[in-house]
Amino acid sequence: MIIGLIGKANVGKSTFFNAATELAVPAANYAFTTIEPNVGVAYARVKCVCREFGVQDNPVHSICIDGNRFIPVKLVDVAGLVPGAHAGKGLGNKFLDDARQADALIHIVDASGSTDNCGRSVPAGTGDPMFDIQFVEEEFDLWLAALVGRDWAKNAREAEGLGQKLEQLLAKRLSGLAITEQHVSAAIHASGLGMKKPVSWTEDDILTFCKILRSRAKPFVIAANKADLPSADANIAKMKLAGLEVIPCASEAEALLRKASKKGVLHYLPGDSSFDLKPNVALNAQQEKALDIVRTLIQKYGSTGVQEAINIACFKLLHNIAVYPVEDEFKLIDKKGNILPDVRLLSEGSTAKDLAETVHADLARGFLYAVNARTKQRIGADHRLKSGDVIKIVSATSRG
Ligand SMILES: Nc1nc2c(ncn2[C@@H]2O[C@H](COP(=O)(O)OP(=O)(O)O)[C@@H](O)[C@H]2O)c(=O)[nH]1
Ligand SMILES: [Mg+2]
Incomplete structure (x- = not known):
């Protein structure tokens, strides 16, 4: 799963990225840690089950702090976007x-209005984040279209000749856009274009289809950044009034x-609504x-919004659940x-066998049954898991 940060230049994407990928207690290496500077590890936060089970856990690839599990997710700081990017303007192609690759996007806007349409610095309150929201989505749709x-027309005729659907x-x-067959089918259905022969699709039809597809396959959440500046209040109110779901950030x-x-000056967990200074800190x-x-800021908004944006992308936009695989249902341990x-992020509706698949293909192949460690009851391959x-x-083929 990949979350992309998108937005105009100078809205604070890199600041968000650097904050989100910094953790006081870094976890072990991840398969997806890369050398690309704009790719990093951020964390989704869930309440860990350790306290409910009364155990002191020691996770391997995720992190548990004070009963909160931080689950690694891949975060990409996407190159800044300018109007006209779909036609190759600015870093248009790099952006796209x-x-x-992203499955969900956090669209960062400058809520304080201190950047103009091209991302240049202007006096706070003069830039219009509503414009950003519109143009970024439009660029994406036009690029896809x-x-x-x-x-x-040519390809549609060929496909028709070959009897392709x-x-x-x-x-x-x-292909290569991280868009699933289900997304495509759902967008065809919702657009009503399934009734029309592909050869007769107009440019408008293609754009209509792409808009629907984009909203499903690349869902957005808007992070209204620079919410600490006084000029942000009016813009955040305006966005909310327009019915947009925005996270002050x-x-x-x-x-x-x-x-x-990290320096030990205070106690704070990403997503908290308060922090405590450590004693004897000058x-x-x-x-x-x-x-x-x-x-004052985090009291006003409930948090800085950074963790909230990641969690919304993970759970609300991408409908994931967090499931803990163990090898011993009594001691809750691995070998x-x-x-x-361990904790896995799985799509809502995933089954016990899907979980086995994410652990190891062999485990899934020889799947016999699973046990719910909470109830100690046996569950079958098709049993749907809960967060x-x-x-x-x-499994008949479990190793060792
Ligand atoms: N006041 C304020 N300024 C911010 C915030 N986040 C970023 N900035 C500033 O906005 C400018 C652009 O930030 P940067 O992360 O480089 O933006 P990017 O071009 O979107 O990656 C920098 O001067 C940051 O210090 C914020 O939350 N509040
Ligand atoms: Mg940047």
Whole structure:
């Protein structure tokens, strides 16, 4: 699963990225840690099941702090977007190359209005984040439509000649975009274009289809960044009034809190609505003032919004659940004795066998049954899992 940060230049994408990928207690290496500077590990936060089970866990690939599980997810800081990007303006192509891999997007806007349409600095309150929201979505749709629409008539005729279905034609054009068959089918259905022969699709039809597809396959959440600046209030109110779901966000404040927490100055967990200064910490007047501002801000909004945006992308947009696989349903351990070693993000509706598949293909192949560690009841391959389930899988082909 990949979350992409998109938005105009200078709205705070890199600040958000740096804050979100910094954790006081870094976990072990991940398969997806790469050397690309704009790709990093962020964390979804869930309440860990350790306290309910009364155990002191020692996770391997995720992190548990004070009963909160931080689950690694891949985060990509996508190149800044300018109007006209779909036609190759600015870093248009780089933007779209980065964005194509994302399963969900956090659209960062400058809620304080201190950037103009092209991302240049302007006096706070003069830039219009509503424009950003519109143009970024439009660019995305136009880019997708250009991709789908290239030589459409010719390809549609060929596909018709070969007796191919519309789904096949589209799947070919959309390969490499992290768009599933289900997304395509649902978008065909919702657009009503399934009734029309592909050869007679107009440019407008293609754009209509792409808009629907984009909203399903690349869902957005809007992070209204720079919410710490006074001019942000009016813009956030305006966005909410327009019916948009926006998360007030202060990336710089989050960066400050994570750094201070890493240095041992204060106790703060990403997503918290407050922080505590550690005893015997001496702050200068400037530091104290900065922390006062942050404290007021997170009280006002409930958090800095950075963790919330990631969680919304993970759970609300992508409909994931968090499931803990174990090898011993009584001790909740793996073979090495690690307690609650692992947690997997699975799509809602995933079954016990799907979980086995994510652990190891062999485990799934020889699947016999699973055990719910909470109830100690046996469950079958098709049993749908719930978030927070702790599951032992029994397989004829389990190793060792
Ligand atoms: N006041 C305020 N400024 C911010 C915040 N986040 C980023 N900035 C500033 O906005 C400018 C652009 O930030 P950057 O992360 O480089 O933006 P990007 O071009 O979208 O990656 C920098 O001067 C940041 O310090 C925030 O939450 N509040
Ligand atoms: Mg940047």
